[in-house]
Every structure is written in structure tokens, then in C-alpha cells.
Amino acid sequence: MNFDFSDDQKLLRDQARKFLQDKCDRKSVRSILEDNQKNYDSDLWSQISELGWTGTAIPEEYGGLGLGMLELCVIAEELGRALAPTPFSSSIYIFAEFLKSYGTDEQKKKYLPHIASGEKIGTFALSETNGKPKPSNINTQHATGKLNGSKNPVSDGESADYIIVAANSDSNSNYNSLSLFIIDRNDPGVSISNLDTIDPTRPACTVDLENVACERLGDEGSGWEMIDNIFNRAAVLFSFEQVGGAQVSLDEAKKYSLERFAFGKQIGAFQALKHKMADMYVKIELARSNAYYGAWALSTDSNELPIAAAGARVSASEAYNYASQENIQIHGGVGFTWEYDCHLFYRRSKLLSLNIGSIRQWKENLISNLEKRNIV
Amino acid sequence: MDFNDTPQEAEFRKKVRSFLEANAEKRSTLAAKPKGDSGSSISSAGAPETVKGEDAAKVALDNAKEWQRKKADAGFAAILWPKEFGGYGGTPIEQVIYAQEEHDYFVHSGYFEIGIGMLGPTMMAWGKDEDKKRFLPKMITGEEIWCQLFSEPSAGSDLAGIRMKAEKDGDEWVLNGQKVWTSGAHFADYGMIVARSDPTALKHKGLTYFYVDMKTPGIEAKPIKQISGSANFNEVFFNDVRIPDSQRIGAEGDGWKVSLTTLMNERLAVGDPPGLDFDQIFEASKEIEVEDGLAVKNSEVRQKMADWYIQSRGLQYTKYRSMTALSKGQTPGPELSISKLVTASKMQDVSSYALDLMDMSGMVHQDQNPILKNLFQNGYFFSAAMRIAGGTDEVLRNIIAERVLGLPQDERSDKKLPFNELPSGKN
Numbered sequence: 001m002n003f004d005f006s007d008d009q010k011l012l013r014d015q016a017r018k019f020l021q022d023k024c025d026r027k028s029v030r031s032i033l034e035d036n037q038k039n040y041d042s043d044l045w046s047q048i049s050e051l052g053w054t055g056t057a058i059p060e061e062y063g064g065l066g067l068g069m070l071e072l073c074v075i076a077e078e079l080g081r082a083l084a085p086t087p088f089s090s091s092i093y094i095f096a097e098f099l100k101s102y103g104t105d106e107q108k109k110k111y112l113p114h115i116a117s118g119e120k121i122g123t124f125a126l127s128e129t130n131g132k133p134k135p136s137n138i139n140t141q142h143a144t145g146k147l148n149g150s151k152n153p154v155s156d157g158e159s160a161d162y163i164i165v166a167a168n169s170d171s172n173s174n175y176n177s178l179s180l181f182i183i184d185r186n187d188p189g190v191s192i193s194n195l196d197t198i199d200p201t202r203p204a205c206t207v208d209l210e211n212v213a214c215e216r217l218g219d220e221g222s223g224w225e226m227i228d229n230i231f232n233r234a235a236v237l238f239s240f241e242q243v244g245g246a247q248v249s250l251d252e253a254k255k256y257s258l259e260r261f262a263f264g265k266q267i268g269a270f271q272a273l274k275h276k277m278a279d280m281y282v283k284i285e286l287a288r289s290n291a292y293y294g295a296w297a298l299s300t301d302s303n304e305l306p307i308a309a310a311g312a313r314v315s316a317s318e319a320y321n322y323a324s325q326e327n328i329q330i331h332g333g334v335g336f337t338w339e340y341d342c343h344l345f346y347r348r349s350k351l352l353s354l355n356i357g358s359i360r361q362w363k364e365n366l367i368s369n370l371e372k373r374n375i376v
Numbered sequence: 377m378d379f380n381d382t383p384q385e386a387e388f389r390k391k392v393r394s395f396l397e398a399n400a401e402k403r404s405t406l407a408a409k410p411k412g413d414s415g416s417s418i419s420s421a422g423a424p425e426t427v428k429g430e431d432a433a434k435v436a437l438d439n440a441k442e443w444q445r446k447k448a449d450a451g452f453a454a455i456l457w458p459k460e461f462g463g464y465g466g467t468p469i470e471q472v473i474y475a476q477e478e479h480d481y482f483v484h485s486g487y488f489e490i491g492i493g494m495l496g497p498t499m500m501a502w503g504k505d506e507d508k509k510r511f512l513p514k515m516i517t518g519e520e521i522w523c524q525l526f527s528e529p530s531a532g533s534d535l536a537g538i539r540m541k542a543e544k545d546g547d548e549w550v551l552n553g554q555k556v557w558t559s560g561a562h563f564a565d566y567g568m569i570v571a572r573s574d575p576t577a578l579k580h581k582g583l584t585y586f587y588v589d590m591k592t593p594g595i596e597a598k599p600i601k602q603i604s605g606s607a608n609f610n611e612v613f614f615n616d617v618r619i620p621d622s623q624r625i626g627a628e629g630d631g632w633k634v635s636l637t638t639l640m641n642e643r644l645a646v647g648d649p650p651g652l653d654f655d656q657i658f659e660a661s662k663e664i665e666v667e668d669g670l671a672v673k674n675s676e677v678r679q680k681m682a683d684w685y686i687q688s689r690g691l692q693y694t695k696y697r698s699m700t701a702l703s704k705g706q707t708p709g710p711e712l713s714i715s716k717l718v719t720a721s722k723m724q725d726v727s728s729y730a731l732d733l734m735d736m737s738g739m740v741h742q743d744q745n746p747i748l749k750n751l752f753q754n755g756y757f758f759s760a761a762m763r764i765a766g767g768t769d770e771v772l773r774n775i776i777a778e779r780v781l782g783l784p785q786d787e788r789s790d791k792k793l794p795f796n797e798l799p800s801g802k803n
Contacts, residue, residue, distance in 0.1 A: 286690030363682030
């Protein structure tokens with residue numbers, strides 16, 4: 001049994017943690033939160049790009065470091081701990097993974113080196129309306145090499161240079177109609193308007209498309225299949241971010257409960273709070289273990305991935321939501337002030353539990369994949 | 377990252393498998409096989425069974441003893457014990473591997489777990505050489521069964537609050553009082569007991585540890601019928617029970633220290649309670665009809681089941697993390713401390729929800745119950761006990777908060793006063 005990260009991977013984790021403690025403190029997170037003009041921390045982005053983090057799991061022939069998905073999981077956890085305000089997830093977990101899995105060699109050569117170097121940023125545009133994206137509510141249309149429609153919310157859309165757009169390539173709007181297309185955001189037909197989000201350090205926008213030139217990514221009509229696969233991969237990576245953030249929420253709750261005195265003692269000595277923090281610990285450990293299993297499935301290309309990813313996603317989303325919400329509760333009155341940091345985690349946890357589909361949706365994915373496996 | 381055995385582990389597993397294949401019957405049906413890896417169980421009785429006749433109990437015990445004998449002959453009965461006492465001289469990971477493999481077979485090792493897992497190690501650490509030579513080998517072979525006489529009516533979670541009197545009379549001790557929740561007292565040959573030898577000393581200082589022959593005059597075990605209808609535990613009464621001082625284990629007044637050795641080993645033994653789990657309700661949901669068709673197709677049911685799945689597998693993968701540490705010869709982190717806390721509540725939630733799905737038929741508690749043979753009805757009762765036995769949910773949360781997270785201990789009024797001056801609610 002070797003269900004753990006290797007010594008090298010742990011070393012990478014320590015280095016990443018130390019680097020982010022230095023370069024991504026709460027002040028820099030807040031500088032993005034409080035500045036409407038800034039979508040992400042561009043200094044931090046260039047530094048982590050220089051360190052090669054953006055190219056971690058991109059093959060060397062396309063300009064990456066050619067390390068594995070486990071290394072990317074390690075980095076994801078640290079980015080989550082630090083609340084890093086960068087488009088890392090959109091560009092690396094999603095855009096790069098789409099290209100790696102479905103791009104032609106030509107497309108990989110065209111896009112991946114720029115993504116790996118961090119000089120360009122990619123993202124993905126799927127949702128168009130309230131509720132779960134599904135064939136009946138995707139109206140963006142592809143015809144004769146042009147895209148027309150409107151997407152929102154699109155994570156990191158304002159920062160992106162390239163956007164993968166999900167659009168119907170025939171007029172049926174059914175499961176087999178969806179295809180994926182890559183666009184350049186500088187195309188004159190693209191207009192972008194910013195949307196406020198529950199966590200302004202992770203921005204989103206509306207992307208309107210009017211006769212936008214595009215190139216197809218992957219097979220025509222297999223859009224949903226590709227999205228499922230890439231979201232499964234991203235879910236594992238996000239689950240590490242979430243575990244990282246949840247752990248810091250617990251650590252900070254604990255720290256405060258030892259500093260704050262009431263009724264003549266540390267509030268962390270009251271069982272009501274001790275038991276709450278024990279429950280946070282339980283959920284986080286379950287989430288960490290589920291995330292590890294996801295990491296194993298991801299790194300070995302196991303056919304367990306849909307189940308492992310959904311388990312990791314649900315467990316991590318629930319743990320982070322709980323930990324960040326109870327962190328506020330343990331802080332009491334100051335917990336809901338702008339000044340204290342609790343809300344940074346509260347915002348981030350909820351946003352991360354929605355961005356590639358809700359907990360509800362992933363629970364449904366989990367059970368339907370378990371049903372499929374049973375039949376096989 | 378992989379789930380593979382090391383070459384040595386694979387070799388050991390192969391040995392275990394060939395022993396089990398040759399000597400035991402493999403489990404097959406889902407209902408009879410709660411998912412999980414290890415075969416150790418929370419009490420000697422393991423999964424709930426309705427009380428049967430004395431004959432059935434005797435047959436079960438005889439079968440278990442026969443199995444234990446075979447295990448001992450093959451060297452697998454006490455993997456962690458040193459060879460000099462008949463053990464395997466193995467490592468924790470080998471013990472886990474054995475338990476994983478045995479779990480797939482219809483065998484009952486539960487009767488011997490308290491002895492081999494907890495009491496034997498206590499005797500090895502604190503006992504006299506002649507006692508070790510006399511008792512340990514028969515503990516392994518199952519010829520003599522041991523029980524643990526710790527809890528009392530007024531000392532459960534607060535174990536050091538025991539009141540069983542031990543009064544010295546020449547070379548003898550006289551024991552008076554009552555023990556409770558003693559698994560297997562009615563069939564055990566020997567027991568280990570902690571009693572209060574000095575009520576004027578501080579609570580943790582006035583205790584002394586002994587072993588007793590359960591046939592000593594004055595000892596009477598009475599089964600406790602639980603809400604499940606089973607009787608897995610006993611209350612045990614001591615009336616002027618005289619034992620020689622040679623049956624003392626550890627020094628007079630050292631009873632608490634000796635007990636801690638026993639209890640530390642309990643945490644290893646009581647890791648993986650038998651389970652009614654995600655797999656069982658997932659199967660059942662394919663048979664039960666709710667308002668809009670099969671339960672498995674109902675969105676609320678699916679949402680709930682997903683929660684149990686992540687708890688169930690989360691625990692399994694947590695165990696893999698601990699096993700990884702064991703496999704590398706390291707001490708596992710504290711992560712496994714969550715195991716029973718999560719398992720017991722999950723079992724209660726799963727069984728209560730399954731009964732709700734069954735609607736009116738959920739009321740029926742008969743062996744011919746069509747849905748997985750009463751599994752959920754039994755689990756409904758058994759899980760209530762599981763949330764208490766081996767550390768209540770509340771005690772476990774305290775342990776996580778204090779020992780894992782390092783939060784302050786509860787303020788206590790019982791550490792500074794002599795035991796007989798402590799508030800007890802009875803004076």
C-alpha cells in the first residue's frame with residue numbers, strides 16, 4: 001500500500017507553501033478583492049509562471065515541465081490554502097486539460113506553450129442561463145465557422161486570451177449537437193462585460209459572441225462527453241484546492257479560539273466549540289482521503305475517474321463549505337466583519353463548490369456513475 | 377501512488393489466503409457481507425443476532441474455538457505477539473492484511489479479540505513471568521477466553537470513577553461491587569479487573585489491577601438484554617470475592633496506569649466496526665418503490681446516498697493512508713480517530729432512512745422481511761448502541777479536539793480531591 005504522495009512531491013508542496021506565504025499574503029488577496037479594476041494578481045501570476053507551475057502537467061514537447069497530475073494536485077492544494085487570486089484553475093485545470101486531451105497536434109503546438117509559460121490565459125464558456133447547463137438551455141450556435149450567442153457566467157473571461165466555447169453545431173439542441181470551439185478574445189465579434197461574483201478574487205463575466213471566428217476542438221457532436229471528462233479531471237484538482245482552504249479555515253478557527261477569552265477561559269475550552277472543530281476535522285479528513293483517491297484515479301487514467309472525481313468533489317465541497325462557515329461562527333461578531341479574513345474563505349468555498357457544477361449535480365453524477373458501473 | 381502490497385506483504389497475503397482457502401468458507405451474499413476491509417468487530421458478538429437458545433450459543437462457541445485452534449496452529453492467531461508466547465511476531469501491516477483477508481470468510485474470531493488484542497498485551501507489559509507462561513499460550517489457542525471487567529454503572533465514559541471495592545485481607549483481596557457492559561462474561565474463563573483499593577487517595581491513584589478466575593465463588597454474570605433483543609454484554613456482580621494477592625497485576629495503586637495499557641490496545645482492536653453501509657442501501661433502493669417509482673431513481677434518495685458514499689469511501693481511503701504509514705514502518709497519523717465516530721452515525725442514518733423508504737412495511741421486524749433480511753431493522757437498533765460503545769460520540773469528539781487539534785482539556789473538579797470526597801450525585 002502506497003497511498004500517499006512521494007517525498008519529492010512533498011518537497012514540492014513545502015516549497016510551494018513557503019513561496020505563497022511570501023508572495024501571496026492576505027494583503028495581496030485583499031488587493032484583488034477590493035480593486036474593481038483588477039481581475040487577478042498579475043505579479044503573482046508571472047512569478048508562479050516563472051517557477052513553472054503553469055506548465056507542471058503539460059508535456060515538455062509543448063513547453064511544459066512534463067511532471068504528472070499528482071504534482072499538479074500538490075500545487076492546487078497550496079493555491080487553495082493561500083486563496084491565490086489567479087486564473088490558474090481556468091487556464092490550467094480546464095483549458096490546458098481540454099487541449100491535452102482533445103487538441104490536434106497542431107492545436108497543442110499552437111496553444112499549449114503559451115499556456116504553459118503563463119503568457120496567455122485560457123478559459124471555458126459553457127453556461128448561458130440560470131441553473132444547470134444542459135442541451136435544452138445551450139443556444140449558442142455554430143454555423144460556417146462562426147459562433148453566435150451569449151455565455152454567462154464565464155470564469156476569468158476578462159483575463160482570458162483564448163476561450164473554449166460550447167455551441168450547437170446543428171439545429172437540434174440535443175445531447176449530440178454540442179461541439180467545442182476555440183476563439184480568440186480579440187476577435188472583433190467578442191464583447192465582454194464584467195459580472196460581480198460572491199468572491200471577487202475569482203471573477204466572472206458575460207461573453208457575447210457575434211459572428212466570431214473559431215476552430216473546432218475535438219469531434220463534432222461530442223461536446224458533452226468531453227466536458228464530462230474534463231470536469232472530472234478538474235474536479236479532482238479543485239478538491240485539493242478546497243481541502244487546502246478548509247484546512248486553513250480550521251487552523252484559523254482553532255487559533256482564534258485559543259486567543260479569545262470569555263467567561264474566564266479560552267473559548268476553545270468549551271465543548272460546544274471543541275466538538276464543532278472536531279466535526280470540521282472529520283469532514284476535512286474524509287475530504288482529503290477522497291481527494292487522494294481522485295488523485296490516484298487521475299494520475300493513472302483509471303476508469304474509476306468519474307466516480308473518484310465525483311466523490312472527491314462532493315466531499316471537498318461539503319468540507320470547505322462547512323469549515324469556512326463554522327470558522328465565522330467560532331469568531332463570533334468579528335467573524336462577519338470585512339476586516340477579519342473569515343469571509344475570504346467563506347466566499348471562496350462557495351464559489352469553488354459551484355464553478356464546475358453544484359454539490360447537488362455532482363452527487364447526481366456520483367450515483368449515476370455508480371449505477372453504470374454496476375451494470376457493467 | 378498505488379494500492380499494491382510490497383513484495384513481503386504480497387508474500388504474507390499469499391500465505392494467509394492459502395490458509396483461509398484451505399480452512400474456511402468464503403462469504404458470498406451481499407447482505408451477509410458488510411463492506412469494509414478489516415474483520416475485527418466492536419464486540420465479541422459482532423453483528424447483531426437475535427437471542428437464540430443456549431445450544432446454538434454453545435455450538436457457535438465450539439466452532440469459534442475450533443477455528444481459533446487452527447489459526448493458532450498456523451501461527452495467525454496473534455500476529456503482533458512475540459513468538460515466545462505463540463504469536464506470529466509480525467508487524468501492524470501484517471495484522472491489517474490478515475484481518476482484510478479473514479473478513480471475506482465466515483469465521484468468528486470475536487470471542488478472542490479482547491484477550492488477544494487488549495488483555496494479553498497488558499499481561500505482557502505488567503504481569504509476572506509465571507503468569508505469562510501459564511496464561512498467554514491458552515489465550516491464543518482459544519482454550520481459555522478472557523473478558524475485561526472495567527465499566528461500572530457509575531463509571532462509563534469517566535472510567536476512572538469506578539467504585540468496585542478491593543480490600544486487602546492478609547494475602548488476599550476481597551472484591552465487592554458491580555461491573556457492567558462486560559462482553560462475554562458468561563462464557564469467559566478469566567477476566568481482568570480494575571478496582572478501588574484506596575478511596576481516600578486521588579481518583580486516578582487509588583486503583584489496583586487484578587486478574588480473576590470467573591468461576592471464583594461470589595462472581596455472578598447476568599446478561600443485559602439490549603434494545604436490539606440481543607444480549608452481547610453482561611452485568612457482573614462481585615460479592616465477597618476472595619482472590620490471592622498473586623493475582624494482582626502491577627503495583628497497588630497503579631491500576632490506572634495498567635488500565636491505560638489495556639485501553640491503548642483497544643484503539644487498535646476496535647478500529648472497524650461491522651457496517652450497514654452505502655452498499656446495502658444502494659442495493660435496497662433498487663428494490664423499494666417510492667411515490668415516483670424505484671427509490672434508486674428518486675432524486676432525494678440519490679442525494680442522500682451520495683453523502684453516505686463519500687463517508688464510507690472516505691473512511692476506507694483514510695484507512696489506506698494509515699496503512700501506508702504502517703507499511704513504511706511509520707506510526708499512522710491521527711486520521712483514523714474519525715472512524716467509529718463517522719461509522720456509527722452513518723449506520724444509524726442509513727438504517728433509519730431505509731426504514732422510511734420502506735414506508736409501512738418498515739414496521740415489520742421479522743426474519744422473512746423481504747428487503748435484505750431485516751438488515752435495516754437490526755441496524756436501527758444496533759447503531760444506537762454503536763454510537764456509545766467503545767467511546768461515545770461526545771467522548772470521541774473530545775479526544776479529537778484535545779489530542780488531535782490540541783484544544784484545552786475540559787475543566788475538571790475531580791483531579792484535586794480524594795475520591796471519597798468527590799461529588800457523585802449520590803451523597
